[in-house]
Amino acid sequence: RGSGVPPCRGGGRAVDARGSQLEVAVHGGGVPAGGSQGGRVPGGGGEGWTCARAGPGCKTPTLSIPFPSPLEAQIAHGSLAPDPEPRKGGISKELTVTESFLHVHWKADEARILRVSISSFLDHLSLVIETMEMFGPPVPR
Amino acid sequence: MRAVTVLGLEGSANKVGAGLVRDGQVLSNPRFLPGQTARHHRGCVLAVLREALQEAGLEPADVDCVAYTKGPGMGAPLVTVAVVARTLAQLWNKPLLGVNHCVGHIEMGRLITGAQNPTVLYVSGGNTQVIAYSEHRYRIFGETIDIAVGNCLDRFARVLKISNDPSPGYNIEQMAKKGQKLVELPYTVKGMDVSFSGILSHIEEVAHKMLASGECTPEDLCFSLQETLFAMLVEITERAMAHCGSQEALIVGGVGCNMRLQEMMRIMCAERGAKLFATDERFCIDNGAMIAQAGWEMFRTGQVTQLEDSWITQRYRTDEVEVTWRD
Numbered sequence: 001r002g003s004g005v006p007p008c009r010g011g012g013r014a015v016d017a018r019g020s021q022l023e024v025a026v027h028g029g030g031v032p033a034g035g036s037q038g039g040r041v042p043g044g045g046g047e048g049w050t051c052a053r054a055g056p057g058c059k060t061p062t063l064s065i066p067f068p069s070p071l072e073a074q075i076a077h078g079s080l081a082p083d084p085e086p087r088k089g090g091i092s093k094e095l096t097v098t099e100s101f102l103h104v105h106w107k108a109d110e111a112r113i114l115r116v117s118i119s120s121f122l123d124h125l126s127l128v129i130e131t132m133e134m135f136g137p138p139v140p141r
Numbered sequence: 142m143r144a145v146t147v148l149g150l151e152g153s154a155n156k157v158g159a160g161l162v163r164d165g166q167v168l169s170n171p172r173f174l175p176g177q178t179a180r181h182h183r184g185c186v187l188a189v190l191r192e193a194l195q196e197a198g199l200e201p202a203d204v205d206c207v208a209y210t211k212g213p214g215m216g217a218p219l220v221t222v223a224v225v226a227r228t229l230a231q232l233w234n235k236p237l238l239g240v241n242h243c244v245g246h247i248e249m250g251r252l253i254t255g256a257q258n259p260t261v262l263y264v265s266g267g268n269t270q271v272i273a274y275s276e277h278r279y280r281i282f283g284e285t286i287d288i289a290v291g292n293c294l295d296r297f298a299r300v301l302k303i304s305n306d307p308s309p310g311y312n313i314e315q316m317a318k319k320g321q322k323l324v325e326l327p328y329t330v331k332g333m334d335v336s337f338s339g340i341l342s343h344i345e346e347v348a349h350k351m352l353a354s355g356e357c358t359p360e361d362l363c364f365s366l367q368e369t370l371f372a373m374l375v376e377i378t379e380r381a382m383a384h385c386g387s388q389e390a391l392i393v394g395g396v397g398c399n400m401r402l403q404e405m406m407r408i409m410c411a412e413r414g415a416k417l418f419a420t421d422e423r424f425c426i427d428n429g430a431m432i433a434q435a436g437w438e439m440f441r442t443g444q445v446t447q448l449e450d451s452w453i454t455q456r457y458r459t460d461e462v463e464v465t466w467r468d
Contacts, residue, residue: 075232135201
């Protein structure tokens, strides 16, 4: 996974929380977030980053991460949503869940602030996934 | 009533610990020490958690609730540990408990020593407070108005290039034992409070000069600094004890490991006909079991933390907590 702002160019691998590797997708602008297309291809990937407009320098990316089930996506949301951004201004992020996807939408004033937030988020996401693998699946409700 | 087993996760500074406590019994309490903090925690927290379960001989299903440090402390490591705690609580479908780090120290001190209602001196790298319980709050009677006493010691160690292994405070303590000369240093008690940044900047300024001129040795400086800092702490603790008519004093926090501090406090207590309680390094230094113990107290009086309220906070005053488990 790179540490810079993901450039909005085509190609790359999907963000996938189902395996033990967290791989970050790099997708061009105009590709909708996975959940809105229905009929997912198992193991197909294709989800990942989208931007409000194509091209580098996008400061409002959205990241969509598939989980094995809606419950696990909800759990990830529960773990990652409560803490505020450490930086008091210039960055905000919103986490939502649709079906088995966790969506993260950032709004940043500057690329460097965005980079720090994304990097930190990916670290925590990775930790959540590792915890789920070690102690999951979730107990039946 | 069925026994309640609580898992506690701690990582507010540079130590990461996990502990399992069942009805006042510490079943396991492994801890990992210094590294490059947030990244280090991220690599360690699952490992120390697994070790805690293994050592206690428990399975996740045996855990009744998950307690973690809500604050105060450093933001990055707090989030790392909180994220794991929230995930576990949800995976296991068990209640979550956000614990105040200072309250964790107090509750573990009370449990281990059996002190009934002590005046507490909480001294660590990040905190210096004198606390007494009254009407469902741990009231702060006195505190540092700038840096913590442990912070002062750690930064002094850097001035003299004293080793960090196992910790600067420990090494200062060993060197102080060989000190022969008491060097006069600023003494800054302000009413019920203390200040340490002045004595630190003073000693940073004069240390090299005094050592170069042969006026004193590094051991003399360590000795003098400890004597001065600890006398200040003894004074504000005594003041609080006099105010409360207290017959017990309890030292908690990493600096509480220091035997000279314990000795000076013991002397003051004896002079007042009071008793001193202190723990050893297993519980003085940040650990997971203390979070589990405070969590256990909270849980049995019906307190629970909802996910949306589980955000971590770098500032969290000891007196903000509603101590529902004491009269």
